[in-house]
Amino acid sequence: AQSVTQLGSHVSVSEGALVLLRCNYSSSVPPYLFWYVQYPNQGLQLLLKYTTGATLVKGINGFEAEFKKSETSFHLTKPSAHMSDAAEYFCAVTPSGGYNKLIFGAGTRLAVHP
């Protein structure tokens, strides 16, 4: 069965510092890959997704992620953290060619301090 691993349940960065949230998936066939963000008291919102084509994907709010098949990774980055980026981030996959059933990682809570 497919699984998603997010390294680090909590990450803390300074405002202006690089944000790096790690995600690895287990699958012999590259799935579709997603990053969702959940702000307090809100639903999950799609940040970006990888389906096919260019492996560097740009999303909203200055985030981007790179699909690396050889490493089975889809790490999320942002060059400069802002206080408003404080939220919980979820990496998820769906099996390519299948129905749209998301398999999530456990989530990473990002704290941004002044």
Place this chain on the structure above:
Amino acid sequence: EAGVTQFPSHSVIEKGQTVTLRCDPISGHDNLYWYRRVMGKEIKFLLHFVKESKQDESGMPNNRFLAERTGGTYSTLKVQPAELEDSGVYFCASTQGDRAYNEQFFGPGTRLTVL
């Protein structure tokens, strides 16, 4: 355009009681999904409706959970009788298409606490 809405936002019930959660998807979205997040763990798939039909209910924990989607619009998820381990946040999501690359739009969730 209104997003996915869920009701109630919070529910606290005693073990053995019944609770019904409701989800209203985005208008026109045929596909509706239920997920659950137990404290500190990953969000897990429960089931998938296409219109009023259950496409995949492989994630439903047991027969104490009953999901319906009458008329292919809103959906309800009933837990009867509730157990302590049912506590968690229940999310609903909807999409227009059912392809694996389609974005799912999530509601804010219902936080269920079973005492």
